[in-house]
Amino acid sequence: MSDLMRVMTVTLNPALDLTVPLEGLRLGAVNKAGGVELRPAGKGVNVAAMLRLHGVPVSAGGLLPAHDAPVFGAFLDELGIGNAFETIPGRTRINVKLVETEISRVTDVNTQGATVPEGTMDRVWARIAKEAPGILVLSGSLPPGLPPETWAGLVAKGKAAGHIVALDTSGAALAPALAAKPDLIKPNREELAAYLGRDLEGREGLIEAARALRAQGIARVVISDGSAGALFALPQGMVWAKPPKVTLTTTVGAGDSMVAGLCAAIARGLGPEETARLATATAAAAVSRPPGGLPDSDTIARLAQAVTVESLGALLPEGKY
Numbered sequence: 026m027s028d029l030m031r032v033m034t035v036t037l038n039p040a041l042d043l044t045v046p047l048e049g050l051r052l053g054a055v056n057k058a059g060g061v062e063l064r065p066a067g068k069g070v071n072v073a074a075m076l077r078l079h080g081v082p083v084s085a086g087g088l089l090p091a092h093d094a095p096v097f098g099a100f101l102d103e104l105g106i107g108n109a110f111e112t113i114p115g116r117t118r119i120n121v122k123l124v125e126t127e128i129s130r131v132t133d134v135n136t137q138g139a140t141v142p143e144g145t146m147d148r149v150w151a152r153i154a155k156e157a158p159g160i161l162v163l164s165g166s167l168p169p170g171l172p173p174e175t176w177a178g179l180v181a182k183g184k185a186a187g188h189i190v191a192l193d194t195s196g197a198a199l200a201p202a203l204a205a206k207p208d209l210i211k212p213n214r215e216e217l218a219a220y221l222g223r224d225l226e227g228r229e230g231l232i233e234a235a236r237a238l239r240a241q242g243i244a245r246v247v248i249s250d251g252s253a254g255a256l257f258a259l260p261q262g263m264v265w266a267k268p269p270k271v272t273l274t275t276t277v278g279a280g281d282s283m284v285a286g287l288c289a290a291i292a293r294g295l296g297p298e299e300t301a302r303l304a305t306a307t308a309a310a311a312v313s314r315p316p317g318g319l320p321d322s323d324t325i326a327r328l329a330q331a332v333t334v335e336s337l338g339a340l341l342p343e344g345k346y
């Protein structure tokens with residue numbers, strides 16, 4: 026038994042990722058593909074998979090269309106992730122990634138998920154409510170049938186039940202969820218700019234936005250900025266962490282891996298610099314992972330040493346700006 030804090034991830038709009046490697050894509054013609062891969066995904070599922078690399082006990086829940094529940098179940102079992110999904114009728118959406126290997130170009134075709142029947146969120150909450158207080162990760166988009174306030178509802182209930190609530194979503198669902206004051210958020214630069222309705226200039230723009238969000242009562246604000254790294258505005262201080270140069274395999278799931286690293290850091294009680302190292306190394310390992318596989322924990326440990334962390338000073342307690 027691990028005595029680390031337990032994590033539960035919630036994915037309401039899971040997907041099967043179909044990766045199709047092609048030499049070149051010829052539109053309107055028959056294309057021959059190499060070895061395709063069909064893999065259970067969705068943000069919370071990705072976060073859970075990366076948390077297992079850190080040895081953190083985790084379960085993945087949310088909504089799963091019944092037709093594809095067996096393939097998700099087998100995937101979660103294999104990784105030692107608890108299966109806490111509630112099923113709904115229908116099929117899981119399939120996100121097709123056409124990878125033109127010679128020019129490293131990826132074309133995404135994302136389909137829509139099954140429509141969620143009314144009243145289903147009560148079942149999702151009932152399942153979460155069975156968990157002892159730990160870290161609750163709410164991430165990804167909302168499927169058809171759920172209103173934009175859906176994440177906000179789970180943020181409020183999760184906090185009231187004593188969880189540390191982490192949120193990673195975008196678009197129309199983001200504003201109501203932020204108003205419910207999650208304990209941790211990890212928008213990227215573009216998502217935050219869209220939420221604020223203005224461009225964020227350079228690093229200063231991110232720092233200013235992070236301060237404002239902390240002043241609103243969000244204790245941990247992490248703003249990611251692709252290969253430039255991320256800003257970590259945490260209760261004990263603010264740092265910028267830049268990843269080491271790695272050979273890029275795919276940027277899919279970079280943000281999810283960073284969220285996983287952040288949860289692992291909370292579970293281990295790390296301070297700002299070590300948190301930034303762990304989260305950044307987890308993300309850098311994910312973008313340079315072996316094709317079709319997961320990175321290993323030795324690689325994460327090695328990359329953590331190579332992350333550049335810059336202190337940006339102490340922060341005042343939240344609400345004091």
Ligand SMILES: Nc1ncnc2c1ncn2[C@@H]1O[C@H](COP(=O)(O)OP(=O)(O)OP(=O)(O)O)[C@@H](O)[C@H]1O
Pocket residue numbers: 212213214248249250251252253254255267268269270271273276277278279280281283304305308309312
């Ligand atoms: N090319 C890269 N090399 C090394 N690390 C990277 C690279 N791209 C991203 N990262 C790391 O991953 C973190 C998250 O990346 P990014 O800001 O792209 O997240 P995101 O846009 O939320 O991604 P996602 O599409 O997974 O949601 C970055 O802060 C950085 O530490």
Ligand SMILES: [Mg+2]
Pocket residue numbers: 193213280281
């Ligand atoms: Mg993201």
